[in-house]
Amino acid sequence: MDLPERAAIIDASAIAHNVRTIANYVRPSKVLVAVKADGYGHGLVTAAHAALAGGADWLGAAHIAEALELRAAGIDAPLLAWLHTRTSDFAAALEAHIDLGASGWELEHIAEAANTLHEPARVHLKVDTGLGRNGATMSHWPEVVHRAAELQNQGLISVEGVFTHMAVADEPDRRETDEQLAAFREALAVAEEHGVVPDLRHMANTPAALSRPDAHFDMVRVGVGVYGQSPFADRTAAELGLKPAMELRTTVANVKHVPAGQGVSYGLTHRVETPTHLGLIPLGYADGIPRIAVGAPVLIGGRRYYSAGRVAMDQFVVDLGEHTEVQVGDEVTVFGGDSGIEAADWGAAAGTINYEIITRIGTRVPRVVINAASDRPDSAETPAGAVTSDPMRKVSRRLADATVQEPNR
Numbered sequence: 170m171d172l173p174e175r176a177a178i179i180d181a182s183a184i185a186h187n188v189r190t191i192a193n194y195v196r197p198s199k200v201l202v203a204v205k206a207d208g209y210g211h212g213l214v215t216a217a218h219a220a221l222a223g224g225a226d227w228l229g230a231a232h233i234a235e236a237l238e239l240r241a242a243g244i245d246a247p248l249l250a251w252l253h254t255r256t257s258d259f260a261a262a263l264e265a266h267i268d269l270g271a272s273g274w275e276l277e278h279i280a281e282a283a284n285t286l287h288e289p290a291r292v293h294l295k296v297d298t299g300l301g302r303n304g305a306t307m308s309h310w311p312e313v314v315h316r317a318a319e320l321q322n323q324g325l326i327s328v329e330g331v332f333t334h335m336a337v338a339d340e341p342d343r344r345e346t347d348e349q350l351a352a353f354r355e356a357l358a359v360a361e362e363h364g365v366v367p368d369l370r371h372m373a374n375t376p377a378a379l380s381r382p383d384a385h386f387d388m389v390r391v392g393v394g395v396y397g398q399s400p401f402a403d404r405t406a407a408e409l410g411l412k413p414a415m416e417l418r419t420t421v422a423n424v425k426h427v428p429a430g431q432g433v434s435y436g437l438t439h440r441v442e443t444p445t446h447l448g449l450i451p452l453g454y455a456d457g458i459p460r461i462a463v464g465a466p467v468l469i470g471g472r473r474y475y476s477a478g479r480v481a482m483d484q485f486v487v488d489l490g491e492h493t494e495v496q497v498g499d500e501v502t503v504f505g506g507d508s509g510i511e512a513a514d515w516g517a518a519a520g521t522i523n524y525e526i527i528t529r530i531g532t533r534v535p536r537v538v539i540n541a542a543s544d545r546p547d548s549a550e551t552p553a554g555a556v557t558s559d560p561m562r563k564v565s566r567r568l569a570d571a572t573v574q575e576p577n578r
């Protein structure tokens with residue numbers, strides 16, 4: 170099949186591989202895969218199926234609405250949703266057997282829904298051990314646990330989990346992680362004093378899953394690593410044994426020769442110093458390419474080129490040099506695949522992180538789902554340093570089995 174003009178190629182087999190890799194790090198702890206935000210931009214249902222194929226025990230979403238979408242797609246795995254508002258549909262969540270995170274106020278609403286449905290709600294109590302976001306403060310925690318125990322005794326809720334979220338696990342040397350661990354242990358002890366002893370204590374995100382075995386507890390909640398992105402500034406995905414699951418591709422829309430002094434894009438913030446060729450890449454900030462990115466890499470014909478001038482709504486420009494063989498129609502990889510360019514490189518060029526780059530790829534970019542591993546050996550079985558064949562041809566071959574997803578955002 171032919172690629173759409175712009176495509177985010179989603180390698181479902183890479184997601185499964187990454188889940189297996191992380192599960193190996195954390196065994197015997199369970200693995201919850203975060204599929205919030207449209208599966209970090211990879212497609213909610215695509216990511217969910219791939220994660221389960223890789224052995225995920227649980228799926229996690231921020232919003233109840235995201236979890237309901239998974240149920241509507243026929244996914245019956247355990248689900249947890251943890252970010253609610255006063256208008257969240259707790260009853261729908263209970264009917265769909267979705268576990269709910271609760272930091273305090275939600276308990277009454279969840280209990281009310283459970284009372285109406287005559288079915289106990291499965292709750293994971295959240296404590297704030299330092300992130301300062303959601304979760305009960307340590308001083309409020311005893312009260313929350315006390316109330317949860319009451320509701321549990323009334324048969325309205327069942328406390329399945331106690332959890333917290335980490336603030337600086339991506340910087341493994343910071344002492345705040347130790348402080349969060351100590352606070353979490355204290356919170357678990359307080360819960361136990363109130364007779365609340367959950368099966369699932371969970372705290373670790375991807376960076377902690379990969380660097381802090383003492384934070385694994387009964388389950389880890391991992392997102393970015395599952396999508397083949399490194400959570401650490403100083404380590405690549407490949408060094409962690411993770412495969413990027415999204416490759417952003419298009420083709421060159423124009424090539425032209427320009428004289429020295431030519432300004433490039435809005436604001437003329439960049440002028441070429443010598444005569445050169447400019448290549449036009451038909452992806453812009455409406456597609457999720459950060460407007461602020463400067464000097465960001467792309468791969469064309471096996472060579473790296475760098476963006477010049479401001480990214481516009483629909484397009485950006487790369488400097489191809491005075492002598493170039495790049496032509497209109499040549500394939501471009503912005504990041505991912507075999508390009509050696511990581512979403513993190515775009516993050517660095519735009520003052521942000523890989524998480525933001527992948528989750529913001531827009532709905533105008535169709536997701537094309539492939540299973541590369543069924544077409545080529547798993548890289549774990551490929552000898553280190555093996556030279557891969559021409560990446561363009563390999564992708565076209567892989568695309569034989571691809572399916573194009575309708576954007577679901």
Ligand SMILES: *Cc1c(COP(=O)(O)O)cnc(C)c1O
Nearest residue numbers: 203334374375390391392393394
């Ligand atoms: C998004 C999220 C995760 C996953 O974090 P990663 O850094 O992507 O692994 C885990 N827990 C909670 C509460 C989250 O919101």
